Amino acid sequence: MTAMPIKLEQIKSPADLKGLRPSELQALARQIREKIIQTVSKTGGHLASNLGVVELTLALHTVLETPQDKIIWDVSHQCYTHKLLTGRQDEFNTLRQYEGLAGFTKRNESEHDPFGAGHGSTSISAALGFAKARDLRGTDEKIVAVIGDGALTGGLAFEGLNAAGHLGADMTIVLNDNEMSIAKNVGALSSHLAMLRANVTPTIRRAREDLTRMLERLPMGQSMVMAMDRFSDGVKGMVIPGMLFEHLGFTYLGPIDGHDILDLIDILEQAVRLPGPVVVHALTTKGKGYRPAEEDPRSFHSASPFDISTGRSERVRERPTYSAVFGDALCRAAEEDDSIVAITAAMLDGTGVECFNRRFPSRTIDVGLAEEHAVTFAAGLAAAEMKPVVAVYSTFLQRSYDQIIHDVCLQNLPVVFALDRAGVVGDDGPTHHGVFDIAYMRHVPNMTVMAPRDEAELQDMLFTALSLGTPASLRYPRGEGEGVELDREPEALEVGKAEVMREGEDLAILAVGTMAHRAMEAAEELATEDIDAAVVNARFIKPLDEDLIVQMARRTGRLVTVEEGVLAGGFGAAVLELLADNGLDGTKVERLGISDEFVEAGAPEILLGKYGLNPAGIAAAARRVMSSD
Numbered sequence: 321m322t323a324m325p326i327k328l329e330q331i332k333s334p335a336d337l338k339g340l341r342p343s344e345l346q347a348l349a350r351q352i353r354e355k356i357i358q359t360v361s362k363t364g365g366h367l368a369s370n371l372g373v374v375e376l377t378l379a380l381h382t383v384l385e386t387p388q389d390k391i392i393w394d395v396s397h398q399c400y401t402h403k404l405l406t407g408r409q410d411e412f413n414t415l416r417q418y419e420g421l422a423g424f425t426k427r428n429e430s431e432h433d434p435f436g437a438g439h440g441s442t443s444i445s446a447a448l449g450f451a452k453a454r455d456l457r458g459t460d461e462k463i464v465a466v467i468g469d470g471a472l473t474g475g476l477a478f479e480g481l482n483a484a485g486h487l488g489a490d491m492t493i494v495l496n497d498n499e500m501s502i503a504k505n506v507g508a509l510s511s512h513l514a515m516l517r518a519n520v521t522p523t524i525r526r527a528r529e530d531l532t533r534m535l536e537r538l539p540m541g542q543s544m545v546m547a548m549d550r551f552s553d554g555v556k557g558m559v560i561p562g563m564l565f566e567h568l569g570f571t572y573l574g575p576i577d578g579h580d581i582l583d584l585i586d587i588l589e590q591a592v593r594l595p596g597p598v599v600v601h602a603l604t605t606k607g608k609g610y611r612p613a614e615e616d617p618r619s620f621h622s623a624s625p626f627d628i629s630t631g632r633s634e635r636v637r638e639r640p641t642y643s644a645v646f647g648d649a650l651c652r653a654a655e656e657d658d659s660i661v662a663i664t665a666a667m668l669d670g671t672g673v674e675c676f677n678r679r680f681p682s683r684t685i686d687v688g689l690a691e692e693h694a695v696t697f698a699a700g701l702a703a704a705e706m707k708p709v710v711a712v713y714s715t716f717l718q719r720s721y722d723q724i725i726h727d728v729c730l731q732n733l734p735v736v737f738a739l740d741r742a743g744v745v746g747d748d749g750p751t752h753h754g755v756f757d758i759a760y761m762r763h764v765p766n767m768t769v770m771a772p773r774d775e776a777e778l779q780d781m782l783f784t785a786l787s788l789g790t791p792a793s794l795r796y797p798r799g800e801g802e803g804v805e806l807d808r809e810p811e812a813l814e815v816g817k818a819e820v821m822r823e824g825e826d827l828a829i830l831a832v833g834t835m836a837h838r839a840m841e842a843a844e845e846l847a848t849e850d851i852d853a854a855v856v857n858a859r860f861i862k863p864l865d866e867d868l869i870v871q872m873a874r875r876t877g878r879l880v881t882v883e884e885g886v887l888a889g890g891f892g893a894a895v896l897e898l899l900a901d902n903g904l905d906g907t908k909v910e911r912l913g914i915s916d917e918f919v920e921a922g923a924p925e926i927l928l929g930k931y932g933l934n935p936a937g938i939a940a941a942a943r944r945v946m947s948s949d
């Protein structure tokens with residue numbers, strides 16, 4: 321009787337993988353790929369990264385006993401196979417949806433997720449923390465960090481390597497090397513990995529094995545082999561790849577084919593048995609097994625829903641995105657001024673810098689996933705008379721708080737920060753919402769903080785920022801603009817001057833960025849109820865248009881502030897400070913923004929609605945200030 325073919329649905333937990341035949345593991349790999357492609361084609365997600373680690377994840381769960389043993393995924397955008405193997409198949413179709421499975425690892429989602437992430441380069445330090453805790457406790461669980469070659473470019477990863485090599489803790493780092501970050505990986509380390517990839521190890525190993533076999537056939541051969549071993553230890557550093565890791569205190573194993581499950585199992589078994597820290601260098605193909613993703617891993621790094629047969633995205637863009645408008649505006653500015661340089665931290669496409677890169681390749685610097693370096697590097701460029709523009713997602717610039725203060729603002733250097741994805745971003749969830757930047761920027765001396773109400777104003781603000789000669793930032797949301805006219809020359813805005821979009825006598829709605837348009841819609845709704853609301857586009861969060869706000873507060877006695885960011889330390893908080901400083905604490909104020917909690921994943925409309933950041937929510941807040949007389 322022939323055995324029934326294995327089905328993915330039979331794998332309820334990693335324990336079900338133990339003892340499976342190689343052919344069964346390969347059959348599972350095929351089904352997992354199928355499931356990931358089917359699901360991500362509907363939900364969107366990190367398709368290419370996940371297709372690249374199917375065999376690696378199967379091998380890890382075959383060798384390890386999670387949840388006792390710990391797997392710590394870097395960024396953790398590649399955790400879909402891990403989720404499928406650890407009891408989450410039934411909810412897999414809710415991936416990245418509101419109240420569904422997270423697109424990343426999450427401690428409160430599963431006991432198999434010992435550490436959550438979303439930002440890069442954290443896994444080695446976190447794994448070392450688990451290893452140290454284990455050693456202090458005297459237990460013997462195995463600790464494995466999985467980090468991509470892209471995430472390895474981040475400074476935190478180097479700090480982790482440095483400390484792990486020094487402590488000599490038993491832990492394994494699997495380096496998942498697919499030569500790609502989102503775009504092609506960059507940096508000297510990446511070139512080093514390319515050298516290792518050039519298959520030097522097997523060549524050397526083979527030559528050495530041939531020589532050993534030959535010597536063993538000779539009289540005295542055995543002692544010659546021993547002498548050769550001693551000698552080769554001495555010359556190893558000169559010729560054997562992986563020595564970078566070995567010199568840092570790691571045992572280096574690899575490179576190996578990261579799609580060969582049996583080889584992977586074999587090497588991982590060795591790695592977790594070896595004492596001290598071990599690096600396993602696995603070579604994988606991003607997008608493996610789905611042709612459109614293999615051919616274009618960059619577009620399929622983070623895919624929106626797509627048609628499986630063609631690989632084409634189902635998303636239709638009607639208007640240009642903020643990122644694209646920013647990229648164009650930067651190109652136009654750079655045509656006039658050759659001191660302008662663009663810096664991105666591994667986000668050429670996401671930030672719209674790719675078009676600048678095509679036009680001005682020598683003035684575009686992709687520093688890798690290294691936001692701290694990006695900012696201090698920009699400070700150096702600015703100190704040397706250049707005009708650096710750091711184009712970065714709001715959430716990732718959190719990394720660079722000290723660099724903003726210590727390297728840029730303290731020295732009052734003209735670095736421009738273009739903060740993309742500011743506000744609620746959607747399905748990527750709490751690690752990715754850009755809701756802290758107003759708070760982390762506005763209290764730093766010398767920093768000008770702006771938010772455009774639409775893509776045309778974004779152009780003006782970039783122009784203004786580049787003309788200031790001091791640190792400046794502008795924040796704008798993910799996705800399409802408002803669809804306004806873009807064909808005019810950008811204008812410099814008067815710093816610290818807001819724009820009154822609508823006059824009104826009963827209350828004033830002070831809105832930041834695109835919320836100004838939502839506030840206008842709310843004001844129209846309120847007008848039908850005989851509530852006459854003024855609408856102000858704040859433009860500058862710092863410096864505030866103090867005169868205007870004080871005047872509005874005196875005239876109406878009622879304010880609503882609206883911002884797509886945290887309330888603590890935000891724009892509304894700045895308005896409250898201003899009112900208190902001017903003896904206007906009697907003003908009735910409603911602040912709309914993100915309360916003191918992390919925003920979950922979900923469609924932006926749902927999330928914004930939850931915090932009252934839509935016309936209905938703004939109108940409701942206006943009614944509250946009107947009724948609290």
Ligand SMILES: Cc1ncc(C[n+]2csc(CCOP(=O)(O)OP(=O)(O)O)c2C)c(N)n1
Nearest residue numbers: 369438439440468469470471500501502666
């Ligand atoms: C601090 C930080 N900066 C930027 C990103 C955006 N980002 C997500 S994945 C990624 C590339 C990661 O490349 P790699 O680690 O090689 O993983 P791969 O997707 O190639 O498997 C980047 C830049 C991030 N998550 N965290």
